[in-house]
Amino acid sequence: MLNTFVVYVENKPGVLTRVASLFRRRAFNIDSLTVGRTEKPQVSRMTITVDADRDQARRIEANLYKLVNVLLVENITTAPAIMRDLAMIKVAATHEARSHVLELASVFRARVVDVAPESLIIEITGGEDKIDGLLEVLRPYGVLEMVRTGIVAMRRGNKPSAALSSPEAEEQIMTDDDLSQSV
Amino acid sequence: MTKTGAQILWECLEREGVTHVFGYPGGAILPAYDALKHSKIHHVLVRHEQGATHMADGYARASGQVGVAVATSGPGATNMVTGIATAMLDSSPVVCITGQVGSKLIGSDAFQETDITGITLPITKHNYLVTRADELARTLREAFYVARSGRPGPVLVDITKDAQQSSCEFDWDAAKPQLPGYRPDLSPAPKEYEQALELIHNSKRPVILLGHGAIVSGATHEVRDLAERAGIPVALTLLGLGALPASHPLNLGMMGMHGEAWVNHTIQEADLLIALGMRFDDRVTGTLKTYAPNAKKIHVEIDPAEINKNVKVDVALVGDLREVLHEILPKVESIDRSEWLHFIDGLRGDSAVRDIQNLPDSGHLYAAHVINDLWRETRGSSAVVVTDVGQHQMWEAQYYKHEEPRSLITSGGLGTMGFALPAAIGAKVARPEAEVWVVVGDGGFQMTMCELATVVQENLKINIAIINNGFLGMVRQWQEFFYERNYQATPLLNPDFAKVAAAYGIRNATVTQRSQVVPAVQSARQHDGPVLINFQVEQEDTVYPMVAAGAALHEMIRRPSPIVETAADE
Numbered sequence: 001m002l003n004t005f006v007v008y009v010e011n012k013p014g015v016l017t018r019v020a021s022l023f024r025r026r027a028f029n030i031d032s033l034t035v036g037r038t039e040k041p042q043v044s045r046m047t048i049t050v051d052a053d054r055d056q057a058r059r060i061e062a063n064l065y066k067l068v069n070v071l072l073v074e075n076i077t078t079a080p081a082i083m084r085d086l087a088m089i090k091v092a093a094t095h096e097a098r099s100h101v102l103e104l105a106s107v108f109r110a111r112v113v114d115v116a117p118e119s120l121i122i123e124i125t126g127g128e129d130k131i132d133g134l135l136e137v138l139r140p141y142g143v144l145e146m147v148r149t150g151i152v153a154m155r156r157g158n159k160p161s162a163a164l165s166s167p168e169a170e171e172q173i174m175t176d177d178d179l180s181q182s183v
Numbered sequence: 184m185t186k187t188g189a190q191i192l193w194e195c196l197e198r199e200g201v202t203h204v205f206g207y208p209g210g211a212i213l214p215a216y217d218a219l220k221h222s223k224i225h226h227v228l229v230r231h232e233q234g235a236t237h238m239a240d241g242y243a244r245a246s247g248q249v250g251v252a253v254a255t256s257g258p259g260a261t262n263m264v265t266g267i268a269t270a271m272l273d274s275s276p277v278v279c280i281t282g283q284v285g286s287k288l289i290g291s292d293a294f295q296e297t298d299i300t301g302i303t304l305p306i307t308k309h310n311y312l313v314t315r316a317d318e319l320a321r322t323l324r325e326a327f328y329v330a331r332s333g334r335p336g337p338v339l340v341d342i343t344k345d346a347q348q349s350s351c352e353f354d355w356d357a358a359k360p361q362l363p364g365y366r367p368d369l370s371p372a373p374k375e376y377e378q379a380l381e382l383i384h385n386s387k388r389p390v391i392l393l394g395h396g397a398i399v400s401g402a403t404h405e406v407r408d409l410a411e412r413a414g415i416p417v418a419l420t421l422l423g424l425g426a427l428p429a430s431h432p433l434n435l436g437m438m439g440m441h442g443e444a445w446v447n448h449t450i451q452e453a454d455l456l457i458a459l460g461m462r463f464d465d466r467v468t469g470t471l472k473t474y475a476p477n478a479k480k481i482h483v484e485i486d487p488a489e490i491n492k493n494v495k496v497d498v499a500l501v502g503d504l505r506e507v508l509h510e511i512l513p514k515v516e517s518i519d520r521s522e523w524l525h526f527i528d529g530l531r532g533d534s535a536v537r538d539i540q541n542l543p544d545s546g547h548l549y550a551a552h553v554i555n556d557l558w559r560e561t562r563g564s565s566a567v568v569v570t571d572v573g574q575h576q577m578w579e580a581q582y583y584k585h586e587e588p589r590s591l592i593t594s595g596g597l598g599t600m601g602f603a604l605p606a607a608i609g610a611k612v613a614r615p616e617a618e619v620w621v622v623v624g625d626g627g628f629q630m631t632m633c634e635l636a637t638v639v640q641e642n643l644k645i646n647i648a649i650i651n652n653g654f655l656g657m658v659r660q661w662q663e664f665f666y667e668r669n670y671q672a673t674p675l676l677n678p679d680f681a682k683v684a685a686a687y688g689i690r691n692a693t694v695t696q697r698s699q700v701v702p703a704v705q706s707a708r709q710h711d712g713p714v715l716i717n718f719q720v721e722q723e724d725t726v727y728p729m730v731a732a733g734a735a736l737h738e739m740i741r742r743p744s745p746i747v748e749t750a751a752d753e
Contacts, residue, residue: 010364014312018304025305055491062488068309068329071364 002031003057004083004153007046007064008038008072015069019046022063028052032085032150043071047153080156086123086149087131088113092142093120101141108134119144188316188347189218192280195323196224198355201251203612204280205229205238209255210295212282214347227612227641230633232259234605236266236337237631239277241609244592245567245617247401249276249330250609256282257295260341261302265599267337268306272596273422274399276335278326279303286314286343300341308336314343317351320358328360333367334486335399369487371500371507378498379481380514386455386479388523389415392438392467395422395595396460396485396504398588403427405508406459412512414520416527418446420461421580422595429584435527439467440730441577444739445530447730451737452526453478460484460504463493464596469736483507537727537742540582547721548697550575550650554582554622556700557648560708566618567592567610571603571627574656577726579622601630604647608634611643618708619644625651625677635687638713646707647715649680652722660725664740684715693717 009015016035023030031049038045052060057075064073093101101120105112110124124134128151135143186194192215196204205227208216219226229235232254239250254263260281270277284293300310309329311322319342326338383389397406403426410417410433417427418438427434438446447469450456456478461467468474471494480496482489483504490499500507539551554575568583570576570593585591592610594602603623611619628649638645659673684691690710694703694717707714727742 014300017301021304055495058490059488059492062486062490065364065366066308066486066488068362068365 001051001053001077003050003052003060003075003077004081004151005046005048005050005060005064006074006076006153006155007048007070009044009046009067010069010071011037011042011044012069015044015067016046018067018069019048019064022067023048023050023060026059026063028056028060034150034152036152047151049151074155076153076155081153082156083127083151083153084125085128085131085151086125087135088147089122089124089135089138089143090119090145091122091138092118092144094118097141101138104134104137110134184353185350186353187214187218187350188319188342189214190221191316191319191351191353192323192342192347193218193222193224194353195320195355196251197222199323199327200248203227203242204251204253205235205242205609206253206280207232207235207255207259209257209259209282211256211284211344212253212259212280212342212347213255214344215253215280215282215342226253227608227637229605230636231631232262233266233601234608234631234634234637236263236277236279237269237599237602237605238609238612238637239279240266240270240273240275240602241569241592241606242613243270243275243277243335243609244273244606245589245610246613247399247589248613249278249327250613251278251280253280254282255295256284256299257297259295260299261297263339264302264306265601267303267339269594269597269599269602270337271306271308273594274335274395275337276330277337278330279337279339281339281341282347283312283341283343285345287345289314289343299339303339306337307339310339310341312341312343313346315351316346316349319346320353320355321360324358325360325362329362329365367485368503369485370502371510375498375500376510376514379500380511382455382479382481382498383413383415383457384516384518387520388453388526389413389455389457389520390435390449390453391415391417392420392450392456392458392461393417393423393426394420394459394461395426396483397423397426398460400460400485400504402460402505402508403588405505405512407431408512409508409515412517413515414518414524415457416449416524418442418450420464420467420595421593423461424580425585425588425590428586430586437580439464439736440469441581441726441728443581444534444728444741445527447728447736447739448530449527450475450478451735456480458482458484458496459508462486462489465493465732468494469730469738470733473735473737475736539742544697548695548700548718549724550578550652550718550720551582552697553648553650553694553700553718553720554578556697557620557622557704558583560701560704561618561620562586564618565590566620567607567614568620568622569593569603569607569610570621571623572598572600572657573624573627574652574660574724574726575622575624575650577657578650583622600624600627603627604631605634605637607645607647608637608641608643611645612641619646621645621647623647623649624656625649625653625675625680626655628680629677632683635684635689635715639687639689643713644711645713647684647713649715649717650720651677651680651717652720652724653677654722656724657726659723660729663723663725664729664731680715680717689713689715691715691717693719695719
């Protein structure tokens with residue numbers, strides 16, 4: 001079963017390696033991993049999807065917590081959450097096919113972001129299923145190139161992440177002003 | 184006050200309570216060594232950086248304090264890898280300080296540059312690269328805190344040469360650890376305590392499985408209280424030996440691959456396992472498919488990642504063992520479990536007749552004899568025995584009866600040959616008043632015997648007992664059982680170990696007969712300098728019982744016994 005973890009980490013050099021190394025070492029297979037900044041400059045946020053059963057998912061969480069730079073781990077697999085993936089698909093679109101491809105893109109609410117004589121680049125944002133769906137119908141026309149960002153996820157509602165919003169944790173993070181921006 | 188990074192390093196170590204470090208100098212760590220002369224810290228010069236890490240590890244295990252090893256960049260740092268992994272697998276608090284090339288040279292493949300934080304990432308609890316002097320104090324404070332708190336482990340701090348050389352304002356109080364993501368102090372929920380107590384009270388055939396965590400947590404009294412109050416027998420892991428006195432009536436002895444047969448049978452027959460500070464290593468469980476099939480399981484463990492890792496448990500109490508037991512003890516009811524204890528006693532009889540101690544004297548010198556005699560001679564003296572890895576390690580665990588915590592120091596998880604001699608040096612430095620014995624095989628001894636020079640240089644009274652069978656004995660045993668006695672690459676052509684000792688100016692003896700064992704041990708104990716005794720024991724001796732890798736815990740290969748076989752025939 002595909003599990004989705006949101007992992008808050010200190011924004012310090014080498015943290016991405018530590019997380020990636022953990023998955024490699026414990027033989028858990030990462031399906032997708034994204035990392036980026038958050039509203040706090042000292043904190044980076046990862047969204048990691050992993051194929052794991054319930055016990056494995058618990059162990060992944062516990063092992064992530066063992067990394068000193070990991071601030072908070074949330075398994076949002078069963079929580080109400082928004083999950084988004086972004087893809088750019090370069091599809092062969094000759095004169096005859098072009099209008100069909102444009103039509104399909106509009107059905108999927110995708111945008112055409114580049115037009116060349118023999119091809120189009122389509123940008124689509126959405127859940128994985130939606131992108132997979134578009135990809136499937138475009139395949140017959142010839143997908144020349146494709147890139148996907150991997151999933152980013154956020155829990156629905158206005159509940160902030162508990163541990164990160166505690167005054168104590170906040171204070172500790174905020175006092176840490178001597179940090180580099182790389183992960 | 185303005186200080187250089189090198190000065191800050193030693194001052195921080197002093198403030199962390201460090202009195203001794205084990206190290207080896209080199210280019211990238213030279214600024215630190217230059218500043219050492221103004222420090223109160225005693226530097227033990229080793230002969231190989233692996234030795235430095237094992238010494239720091241031995242120091243930590245003997246004392247419970249953080250051990251410190253120092254090395255230069257590149258090969259100095261990579262030589263530490265085995266020692267760091269050893270400390271990691273056995274949860275030993277060690278801080279390794281390595282020099283690194285100048286920060287501007289990082290990534291340029293400079294002379295003696297290696298990415299040691301990258302290399303040690305999976306084998307340290309945490310590690311740091313420090314490129315600026317003003318990061319040093321906080322980093323070192325964090326390193327010591329992380330190493331010793333929670334489930335202890337090794338932390339490596341890699342310090343660039345320019346960070347050692349440059350100066351900054353040093354303010355210890357301001358350099359507080361900032362570890363917002365590190366939470367070593369977990370404790371169980373009230374409901375989990377209730378569930379555990381209910382299982383304990385309903386159990387008719389419980390066993391406590393006692394591990395290293397009891398020693399690390401300082402919970403040995405509490406464990407004893409629990410066992411006595413609830414009448415529960417205790418089986419120990421290799422690293423748990425000493426956590427309950429071997430002479431205690433509820434102490435069953437060591438379990439697992441080379442555990443006593445009655446201990447393994449007891450576990451398989453139990454209806455409740457209470458695992459305290461142990462992690463269900465495969466050497467302890469045998470195959471998991473048939474492990475303790477009728478038992479409920481309670482797991483008290485400080486590391487949440489260990490819960491349900493190998494064995495699925497019914498109740499997990501995540502927290503410090505001592506604190507958890509403090510919570511449980513007042514609520515534990517006294518229960519009469521004499522029927523269960525009688526049953527276990529019945530299992531012992533069969534083992535006694537197979538014990539080599541009870542077999543007729545064949546005139547051969549067996550390792551078990553040596554270790555049993557060593558135990559008889561040193562019992563009551565609180566001696567610390569440091570073992571290496573292999574057959575002698577298992578015989579020591581079986582035949583040396585440990586009464587106190589921290590009286591056995593051995594590499595359990597990683598099984599690092601070459602551990603014993605350097606770890607014993609660390610132990611002796613940590614506890615100079617203690618009698619320290621190295622029990623080591625002829626194979627493992629040769630991996631780190633260069634540290635004999637360190638023994639002499641530091642004038643340490645260490646007694647070394649080489650159990651010399653001219654083989655890589657444990658590997659030979661596996662070849663005997665599982666590879667049709669194809670003794671590939673296991674016979675050893677050894678030097679004359681007595682002469683090796685003599686070359687270092689170490690008093691020595693060679694023992695070939697059982698009658699010589701006790702006089703040799705007595706003479707070694709009376710001598711006030713280091714002594715090496717080369718015990719030439721039976722070559723093709725075997726550690727029994729043995730649970731083959733992948734076999735069930737109760738399916739043991741037993742020592743053939745003329746008495747038992749005859750009885751079975753009739």
